[in-house]
Amino acid sequence: MDLTYSAADEAFRTEVRTWLEDNLAGEFAALRGLGGPGREHEAHEERLAWDRHLAAHGWTCLGWPVEHGGRGLPLFWQVIFHEEYARANAPARVNHLGEELLGPTLIAFGTPAQQQRFLPRIAAVEELWCQGYSEPNAGSDLANVQTRARLETGPSGQQDEWVIDGQKVWTSLAHVADWCFVVARTEPAGGDGSARRHHGLSYLLVPMDQPGVEVRPIVQLTATSEFNEVFFTGARTAADLVVGRPGDGWKVAMATLGFERGVSTIGQQTGFRRELDAVIALARGNGTIDDPVLRDRLARASAELEVIRLNALRTLSLDAATQARLGSTSIAKLLWASWHRTLGELVMAVRGSDGLFATGDPADGGLDEWQRLYLFSRADTIYGGSDEIQRNILAERVLGLPREVRGEPKGAS
Template sequence: MDLAYSDADDAFRAEVRTWLEDHLASADWSGLRGLGGPGRDHEAIEERLAWNRHLAAHGWTCVGWPTEHGGRGLSLWQQVIFHEEYARSHAPHGVNHLGEQLLGPTLMAFGTPEQRARFLPPILAVEELWAQGYSEPGAGSDLANVQTKARLEVGSGGSGGSGGPGEWVIDGQKVWTSNAHFSQWVFVIARTEPGSVRHAGLSFLLVPLDQDGVEVRPIEQLTGGSEFNEVFFTGARTPADLVVGGPGRGWGVAMGLLGFERGVSTLAQTVDYARELASVVDRAKANGSIDDAVVRDRLASLKVELSVIRSQGLRGLSQVAGGDDSSAGGGAGSIFKLVWAGWHRRLGEAAMQVAGFDGLLTRSGDASSRDPGDRPAYDLDEHQRLFLFSRADTIYGGSDEVQRNILAERVLGLPREPKGTT
């Protein structure tokens, strides 16, 4: 991949940067800078939603979508530029990632014309938000072990009303479901063929969350946020035609979606990482720990490694098309996940080393400023939050162990890991 910028690329970067600077400087949006993100997705949800709709009204959502689906049809390199400039501007983190970056492209690749017509416009306009119903208590990284079940009741209604093609009736539990508490829809992997095991007999269903058969329970984290949820399905229903890719073909659709997950927006998080690293360096200078040769060497290594990670991510993106399976590009997606997750955990550990004893202390939370239960009885500083949340980086989105198995088995052709061993 040619990493040089063309004149057109430079002009596009200037356009994006100018637009963001102008609009984030206004009184309506200036107070939202930096809000949201990992461990902080509970912050200013309604205000960030309004900002996302403001972006949509000016054509700055779904920028990589083809123009026939309402996007800008930007090239890969232009998408990288947009997401890097967005992160560099310290704009509030979006609330539409799962719809825009994951479900939308999946529907373009696997959905029916009717499904695309129904769901893509509300995603583009940020009118409907999506959650991801993959992980379960017994099927986290091992997605093929899904136990949530769905059965088809023919003739019970469907999207056409009474007497239509029927409905899927869903029973089971999902966990670690990001943002389900403020989303309207969830895409669910469910077992639709009785007696099926592992990858067979799974279907990819689109399910409304606002119904009697769905219960969402937020999971409070050490960082004070509750973006993760448990979701219980007890006779929940969705129309028969809201199965993507066809019944029993959910595994292929699910893997295609995961191929979109590690796209340009994930690469752009390296800009946020550079900002976090700079704040740790500033703290080291302020408290004198930068004079420790070990600390100084550790921070310098993190800076060099981050530059390498960005280059490696760009190279991987150039080798993989959206929706490719995990072996594409020599396992580029898995390699990128491994390197950035490990780096970010090491940054959190370095932040605590720099903080010293101050990293063990918290401030009392201001309980009078919010409703009871809306925040913990303590406040974390940015580096404590970084340390605590980054412990999960090597687990969510596919654990390190799973990524290494993918590389070993699907890329290198090594024997599969024995099942049922300890």
């Protein structure tokens, strides 16, 4: 893996940096640093306008093929864009789920009709998406999904439709999404210990604005509500809005998760570096940097973050089959989630007793940025695939260890 930058790479970096400096001004100047995990409530409409501004100037879907509305840029240039976007402290994108997850999934598995219907609207940030994976009894264990879908003749009597019943949970941004990509069971599964648990799932594209869909916010530790419960009660979508073949939803869903942990994670690492630098500056400012134990923890965090960044770059250089064989995406999730949760604990140690008191009602902005970081980072090792599930994936699929025993063994009292 060659990490040196060519003259063309540096020219592109300059182009990105200059454009961001020129455009994060005027009406968009106040958006710097807004949004992101735990802060998605901040300036949503303004950030949506910023996303559409990016789209109008060709800064969305950089890695998509040109024939699908992207720019077809090489991987290294996509890395450079995400690095510079994070360094500019540009606002968190509201179109991430559509652009980085569903778009590449449709390019890989969608029909021409699905691609023509959805990809242009994703690229232009005209339709927003949410992800219908987790359920109350199927969080990271996606094979245990119980939401069901069946084909029925639609009310018009002219076209079959999928009718969906079930519940999804932890659905980020469902309250502002136009569509949801939903994993639902369309055929019976095998026993718990069988590979057939993964069989019979389908990957459906479901409109959110319909009578059979109810969204209920979930209040977080930060007193904000960026994710939700979603109830489907006779919700409908067209029969042809299944991605891949019916019953092949597991394969499609796993591909989406692979895209989720793709090139945009480089921007995440750059954002982590900015947070760590700010914590170090805070420690210097209040004198806690002189504590040798705390100084050692800060140094360790810096070294670990560099390892995470290099591992992410190495992972991006591998083909999909090699990534799956090595369990690269699970390793990456374990690394960054634990690191970021530890950073939340570290900043509280740097602040000491000063960090223990909110200035007001947390629901009304009473938490400062470090308190929000600490509280929301407690969830890092849970969302996007919990640590326990990632370790099971590595143990069973990479190391070939026996599968985890599910439920009580036979004969147990």
